[in-house]
Amino acid sequence: MTVQPSPGGATPRTPRGLADGEASVSATRPRPGGAGAAAPRGFGAFSQRHSRILTLLGRRLIQIPFVLLAVSILTFWLIQLVPGDPGRNALGQYATASQVHAWDVSNGLAGSIVVRYLHWLGGFFAGNWGTSFVYSVPSRPLVLGHLENSSFLALYAFVLLVPVSVILGSIQAYREGKRSDRAITIVLMALSSVPEFVIGVLLLVVFAVGLKAFPVQSAADATGDFGQRVHAMTLPAVVLAVSYLAVLARMVRTGTAGAITAPFHRTAVLKGLPPGEIVRRHVTRNALIPTVQLLGLYLGGLLGGSAVVETLFNYPGLGALMVVAAERKDAVLLTDGVMVTGVIALLALLLTDVCLILMDPRIRFENKDG
Amino acid sequence: MPALITFRRASGLAAAAAVALTLAACSSATSSSPSTSASSAGAQGSAAAAASGGTYNIGLITPTGGIDPLTTAQSADQFAVGLASAQLVIENTSGTVEPQLAQSWTQSANKLSWTFTLRPGLKFSNGKPLTAADVVSTFDSILSPTSESPAASSFAGILKSVTGSGTSVVFHLDAPYSDFPHLLTGANTWILPAGTNAANWINDPVGAGQFILEKYTAGQGITYKKNPNYWDASAVKLAGVNVTFYSSEQSELLAFQSGQIDQLQSFPAAAAALGSSYRQQRSGFVKFDALTFNVDKAPFNDVAVRQAVAWALNRSAIVQTVYSGEATTGNDVATFPDYAVQPKGLTARSQNLAEVKKLLGSKVISFTITTYTDEQTYAQLIQQELNATGNFKVSLDVQTEAAYYANGSTSPWLAAPVTLTDWAERLPSQLYSLIYVASSGWSASHYSNAKLGTLVNEFEATSSAAQRQTLANQIATIEWTDVPVVIAAFEESDVYLSNAVRGSFPNGQDFPGGFDFRGISVSS
Numbered sequence: 017m018t019v020q021p022s023p024g025g026a027t028p029r030t031p032r033g034l035a036d037g038e039a040s041v042s043a044t045r046p047r048p049g050g051a052g053a054a055a056p057r058g059f060g061a062f063s064q065r066h067s068r069i070l071t072l073l074g075r076r077l078i079q080i081p082f083v084l085l086a087v088s089i090l091t092f093w094l095i096q097l098v099p100g101d102p103g104r105n106a107l108g109q110y111a112t113a114s115q116v117h118a119w120d121v122s123n124g125l126a127g128s129i130v131v132r133y134l135h136w137l138g139g140f141f142a143g144n145w146g147t148s149f150v151y152s153v154p155s156r157p158l159v160l161g162h163l164e165n166s167s168f169l170a171l172y173a174f175v176l177l178v179p180v181s182v183i184l185g186s187i188q189a190y191r192e193g194k195r196s197d198r199a200i201t202i203v204l205m206a207l208s209s210v211p212e213f214v215i216g217v218l219l220l221v222v223f224a225v226g227l228k229a230f231p232v233q234s235a236a237d238a239t240g241d242f243g244q245r246v247h248a249m250t251l252p253a254v255v256l257a258v259s260y261l262a263v264l265a266r267m268v269r270t271g272t273a274g275a276i277t278a279p280f281h282r283t284a285v286l287k288g289l290p291p292g293e294i295v296r297r298h299v300t301r302n303a304l305i306p307t308v309q310l311l312g313l314y315l316g317g318l319l320g321g322s323a324v325v326e327t328l329f330n331y332p333g334l335g336a337l338m339v340v341a342a343e344r345k346d347a348v349l350l351t352d353g354v355m356v357t358g359v360i361a362l363l364a365l366l367l368t369d370v371c372l373i374l375m376d377p378r379i380r381f382e383n384k385d386g
Numbered sequence: 387m388p389a390l391i392t393f394r395r396a397s398g399l400a401a402a403a404a405v406a407l408t409l410a411a412c413s414s415a416t417s418s419s420p421s422t423s424a425s426s427a428g429a430q431g432s433a434a435a436a437a438s439g440g441t442y443n444i445g446l447i448t449p450t451g452g453i454d455p456l457t458t459a460q461s462a463d464q465f466a467v468g469l470a471s472a473q474l475v476i477e478n479t480s481g482t483v484e485p486q487l488a489q490s491w492t493q494s495a496n497k498l499s500w501t502f503t504l505r506p507g508l509k510f511s512n513g514k515p516l517t518a519a520d521v522v523s524t525f526d527s528i529l530s531p532t533s534e535s536p537a538a539s540s541f542a543g544i545l546k547s548v549t550g551s552g553t554s555v556v557f558h559l560d561a562p563y564s565d566f567p568h569l570l571t572g573a574n575t576w577i578l579p580a581g582t583n584a585a586n587w588i589n590d591p592v593g594a595g596q597f598i599l600e601k602y603t604a605g606q607g608i609t610y611k612k613n614p615n616y617w618d619a620s621a622v623k624l625a626g627v628n629v630t631f632y633s634s635e636q637s638e639l640l641a642f643q644s645g646q647i648d649q650l651q652s653f654p655a656a657a658a659a660l661g662s663s664y665r666q667q668r669s670g671f672v673k674f675d676a677l678t679f680n681v682d683k684a685p686f687n688d689v690a691v692r693q694a695v696a697w698a699l700n701r702s703a704i705v706q707t708v709y710s711g712e713a714t715t716g717n718d719v720a721t722f723p724d725y726a727v728q729p730k731g732l733t734a735r736s737q738n739l740a741e742v743k744k745l746l747g748s749k750v751i752s753f754t755i756t757t758y759t760d761e762q763t764y765a766q767l768i769q770q771e772l773n774a775t776g777n778f779k780v781s782l783d784v785q786t787e788a789a790y791y792a793n794g795s796t797s798p799w800l801a802a803p804v805t806l807t808d809w810a811e812r813l814p815s816q817l818y819s820l821i822y823v824a825s826s827g828w829s830a831s832h833y834s835n836a837k838l839g840t841l842v843n844e845f846e847a848t849s850s851a852a853q854r855q856t857l858a859n860q861i862a863t864i865e866w867t868d869v870p871v872v873i874a875a876f877e878e879s880d881v882y883l884s885n886a887v888r889g890s891f892p893n894g895q896d897f898p899g900g901f902d903f904r905g906i907s908v909s910s
Contacts, residue, residue, distance in 0.1 A: 100788020106451035108459025109791055109799070109807075110536040110820075112827060116793050119457065119534045122585070151604035152452045152588045158604055225644045232641040233632060327633050332606050336633070340605070343788075344450050 069370055076366050084358050088140075091354045092133045095347045102149060102345045123149040124348075136348055140355065146348035150340060155352045159334065163319075163356055166326070166333035170318035172249050173256035178311070181261050182304075185268025189303075192273050200265070208262030216255045216328040223251060233330030252329040256322055260314055267310055271303035278302070305372065312368025316361040438612075439623030439907030442887075445638040445647040448605055448631040455576050455593075456527055456535040456584040461896070462631075464573055466602075468901035469610050469627055470511065471576035471593035472617075474502055474521065474555075475567055476900035478893050479670040481724035483567045486900055487516065487577055487594060487617065488555075497562035497847065502570075504553040509615040510579055511591075511598045518550030523580035525557075537574035540816060544569070562847040564854070565813050571898040596622045596903055607631050621904040623889075648887050648908055651895075652880035654763070657710035665883040669894035671714075671722045672879040673808045675764055676821065677755070677872040678830040680803045685751050692869045694745040698775050699768065700737040701874045708764045712880050716873035719862040720809075720817040723876055727814075727854050729862030742775050752779040756802035758790035765806050805830045811898065814861070818842045821871055833870035884908075 102125055103116035111119075120126045124135070124146075139146055145156035184204070188197045207215075224232040234248040275281060276299055284294045326336035334353055341350035446462040455467045474488040488502040508516035525548040528535045544566070546558045559566065569575075578584060579592050591599035594617070597610035611626040613619065630646070632638045635653050642650040643659070650656055652666075677695070679686035686692055701715040714723050717734050721727075757765045762784050772778035783802070790798050799807050807830065809817065819842075820826055824834040838861060845857040865871075879894055889906045893899030 098788070099786060099792060101793035104791055104793045105788060106459065107457055107534065107536050108451075109828065110459070110539050111457075111534070112539060113793060113795075115534045115536070115538070118532065122534065148604070149452055150450045152454070152585075153604045162605075220640055225640055228644055232644045232646055233630060233637060328637075330630075330632055330637055332603075337605060340448065340450060345788075 069373055072369060072373070073366070076362070080359070080362050083362060084355055087358050088137065088351050088355055089133065091351045092136065092347055093129065095342065095345055095350055096129060098342065098345050100345060105344060106149070123147075125149070132347075136351060140352070145352045148341070148346055148349040150344045150346045150349065155349050158349065159337070159352045159356055162332055162334045162337045162353075163360075165331065166322075166335065167319050168245060169249050169253055169256070169322075169326075169331060169333055170315065172246065172253040173260075173318060174311075174315065176253055177257040177260055177264065180257070181264035182268050182307075184261075185265040185270075185307075186272050188265070188269040189272035189276060192269075197269075204262035204265055207258055212255055212259050212322075212324045213328050215258055216251070216325060219251050219255060220329075234332075249331070252322075252325045252331050255325050255328075256318065259325075264307065264310060264314075267307045268303065271306055272299060275299045275303040308371055309368055312364050312371070316364030316368075319357075319360045319364065438625045439888075440625060440886075440909065442624050442627045442649075442903065442906065442908055443647045444627060444629050444649060445632050445641050446629055447635070447638075448633060452585075453588045453602070454584050455578055455587050456533070456537070456574050458574065459536055464897050465895070465901060466599075466608055466629065467576060467587070467593075468897060469595055469597045469629075469903075470591055470599040470613070471578075471595040473575050473577065473897075473900060474504075474570050476893055476902065477568065477571040477898035479668070479724065479899070481670075481722070481726055483571065484893075487521075491567055493564075493566075493849070497564075497849070498559050500557045500559070500566050502555045502557070504555065505617050506553060508594065508617055510594050511613045511615055512579075513615060514579065514592075516577060516579075516594050518552055518555045520580045521555045521577055522548050522550045523582075524575070524578050527578075527584065528574060535574045537572055540569055540572050540812075543819075561843070563815075564846050564849050565815065568813050569816075571900075573897045595901070597624075597627055600626075605631060618904060623905065623907040624903055627903070642882065642884070645884065648884045650882040652710075652712060652882060654708070654710045656882065657712065657880075660882055665885065665887070667881050667883060667891060668712075669879045669881055669891060669896075669899065671724055671811055671876045672894075672896060673810050674716060674720075674722075674873050674876045675708075675761060675806060675808045677768065677874070678805045678807060678821070679870055679872075680830065680832050681868075681870050682832045683803050685753070686803065689868060690745045691751055692872075693867075694742045694751075694777065695772065696735055696869050696872050697738045697741040697745070698772050698778070699735075699872065699874050700771055701735070703771070704764070704767060704874050707767055709875060709877050713875040713877045716875050717862075717866060718869050718871065718873050719865045720821060720871065720873060721814045721858070721862065722811050725814060727851075727858045729858045730855070731859050732862055732866050735866075737771075739775055742777055746777045748777075750777055750779055752781075753804050754781045754783050754802075755804050755806055756783040756785070756790070756798050757806035758785050758787045758799075760787065761806045761808065768806070800828070800830050802830070814858070815842050815846050818861070822865065831870035833868065835864060835868065838864045 101116060101120070102123070103119035104111070107116055107119055117126065124132065136146055143156070145154065145159065147153065148155045148158055151158060184200055188200050191197045220232055223230050230251050231248055234252060280302075281294065281298055284298050289297075322333070323335035323339045325331070326333035327339055330336075334357060338350055338353040338357075340346070341353060444465075446465055447460075449458075449460060449463040449466055451458060451460045451463050453463050453466050455471060458464050458467055472487050474486060475483050475491070476486045478484050485505075487504055487508055489505045491500055491502045493500050502521075504516070504518060504521070510516050510520075525545075527533060528537050529541060529545065529547070543560055544563050546560050549556050549558070557566065563569075577594055578587070582590075582592065588599075588602055591602075593599075594613075594615075596613055596616050596619075598613045599608060600611050601609040608629040609626065610629070612622055612624060616622060630641070632641065635651075636655065638647065638650055639656050639659060641647045642656075642664075650660075650664075679692050679695075681687055681692070696718055705711060705713045705715055715734070715736075717732055719729055719732070721729060755765050755768065762782075765782050765784065769780045769782055772780045783798075785798060792798065795801065799805055809821070812820070818838065820828045821831065822833055822835065822838060823829055824832045841857050841861045841864070845854055845861060848854055848857070879896065881891070881895060886908045887906065888909060891899075891902065891906065892904060893902045895901060
């Protein structure tokens with residue numbers, strides 16, 4: 017078995033999130049059509065693929081609750097290490113120590129951390145996620161509302177990011193080594209080296225303050241109608257998309273360059289397949305597998321909210337919400353938010369792996385038992 | 387190459403889709419920008435705006451302390467409550483108490499009680515009458531032994547109980563207190579309906595203020611409409627107020643520059659960025675930053691060292707650098723410049739290095755100033771000025787606000803040898819009890835002076851103007867001489883107003899000023 021080296025050395029071949037020993041991938045030199053040497057075809061391949069997906073799903077569904085439990089314990093405990101007292105913060109410097117203590121008691125912040133955690137845990141599973149003392153409202157609608165906002169923003173960023181990165185990466189691959197390839201590389205590298213908040217501030221100054229084409233803050237319109245929402249989200253979505261663009265375009269470039277120089281591509285051209293079919297069945301399918309892995313990870317992260325961009329644009333997303341919760345030691349709100357983002361990240365990871373199984377026939381699971 | 391051609395076509399389509407989406411966003415921006423800059427008021431707000439003085443847009447730092455009228459301590463939270471609430475009296479920018487819900491007040495002959503008479507026909511925003519029972523209930527909540535209200539400390543040792551009936555409310559004092567009406571302009575003294583659960587106020591926001599809180603969106607903003615039941619509703623021209631929450635002052639500055647909000651509370655960076663291109667309104671003094679020495683510990687148990695620090699500071703430079711000129715130099719006396727009785731006869735301290743040498747000789751005093759991030763600029767300037775004298779070697783310990791104000795007796799702001807802490811405007815006697823009394827629980831100086839205490843009590847007990855002036859001079863002399871606290875400047879509150887704003891704010895936009903928007907309107 018010969019291992020196909022990744023062009024550019026950047027192409028991951030192992031689906032992220034698959035635990036060691038759970039599964040592994042053998043990336044054999046792909047043949048025309050992308051099928052491995054011993055790949056079963058027809059109904060056998062279909063049933064084998066689906067049984068593997070079901071196995072993966074079963075294992076993950078068992079693992080996810082334990083992961084979330086551990087994350088919630090760590091979050092609830094670590095937030096206690098943040099300096100400051102929520103009661104003192106709320107009541108200010110003129111309140112007495114006894115008043116601060118009374119406030120903490122009123123807001124469920126006094127007493128043993130174990131008792132408070134168990135109280136929160138019981139409530140969480142019963143659907144009562146507690147009340148955010150920072151915002152004076154129940155935590156559940158607050159978290160889910162901000163999750164919805166973050167999801168819209170993430171999807172908008174993806175709508176901008178995916179086609180642009182695929183186009184740029186593909187152009188670079190087809191023009192590998194030429195001036196246009198180098199120029200795009202330089203621009204993308206330059207963009208990726210600029211922090212999100214710098215790009216964001218520049219966009220704000222030019223498009224919001226100068227041209228007044230977009231709002232400085234996105235909160236007011238983020239819950240309006242669809243047009244208002246798209247309008248409010250544009251600048252933060254562009255910043256998010258730009259921040260991921262360089263890596264993703266590079267990934268597409270690498271994958272596409274590898275695919276169009278592979279023997280199967282040459283064979284497909286020589287045997288006279290239509291160009292569209294070559295791109296669809298052979299180039300895209302092989303070139304985008306690592307990209308899809310990366311997109312899955314990015315999507316999971318973005319759905320959970322981008323703290324920097326959301327804070328900069330005052331966008332009411334989950335990331336910004338959790339920043340405030342962490343700063344103000346709102347353990348209930350923070351843990352609720354972390355649980356939600358944890359579920360999303362884990363599900364995104366699972367979805368990515370399932371997509372990879374469906375897309376990449378070279379993936380083989382090694383049976384631990386034999 | 388055929389594959390490339392196909393790819394180019396696909397690329398073109400994808401690019402066109404991306405461009406179309408972006409253009410759609412821009413076009414949405416163009417079509418919706420009027421309502422956005424009028425801002426986000428919504429159809430209802432716009433209609434109301436067209437019919438009257440418009441809808442005023444304000445930016446506030448996101449409230450994070452809970453919006454509870456009895457406990458709010460952050461200025462943004464207080465603003466949010468204050469727009470929908472009213473006090474018995476307010477204080478104008480000259481420091482004079484003015485009627486609000488109460489139309490008059492008198493002190494009893496024995497000076498141990500104050501009687502406030504409510505305006506007739508007062509109503510809350512829900513239409514129910516506001517009576518003396520509501521006032522009594524509000525102050526009972528503040529004074530309750532289980533009260534969590536920071537306002538309780540303002541009344542501790544002063545206010546014994548409150549009674550009332552009809553439109554008459556009587557405040558019974560522990561001891562004579564000439565400035566008592568000023569105390570009723572303090573935070574958390576908004577009158578609430580009897581039986582209100584203040585902790586749940588945000589969900590049932592009934593008040594007697596100029597506006598009615600219509601919608602609170604956690605972390606995003608608040609919408610208010612005019613309160614037709616406000617006692618002076620005809621003077622309120624605005625149809626409503628939209629508050630948008632921002633995560634930082636810088637975000638507010640950008641929003642103001644882009645026209646999304648109609649006013650901006652001044653801060654040093656704003657003053658530099660905006661210059662004179664906007665209308666600026668001064669609305670009184672808000673705070674001072676106190677450089678406080680622990681007089682129990684060497685070297686600050688030596689009054690000469692404390693005085694040397696006071697003489698080493700360039701106060702004019704502090705006013706220009708730290709406050710961008712929006713402050714008045716202080717003289718180490720805790721009396722705000724707008725207070726009715728100003729001390730006289732003291733030498734105004736300014737930088738005098740000869741005096742420093744005279745006090746310290748060739749000694750070099752090393753110490754650390756402990757403070758928090760908001761005070762960093764000021765702390766650095768003090769450090770530079772003191773180190774430049776050659777008699778001091780100063781280092782800084784700048785902490786987060788949460789760490790600096792941590793709960794407990796070992797909290798840095800109370801336990802560190804030298805601290806830099808901001809104090810909101812209070813009466814001189816209140817500041818005395820907070821800063822100059824070691825047992826107060828808020829005294830980082832650990833300073834006490836029995837004679838000073840006696841003078842302050844006499845000052846509050848008398849209503850004779852001449853006697854109050856004499857006592858104020860004596861109090862100031864002790865504070866100036868012993869100098870446990872260096873007060874180099876009193877910061878003013880400036881507000882930048884957009885050109886769309888018509889009228890001038892009658893009072894400061896703070897709790898003493900009652901968040902008063904009477905006479906204000908905005909043009910479309």
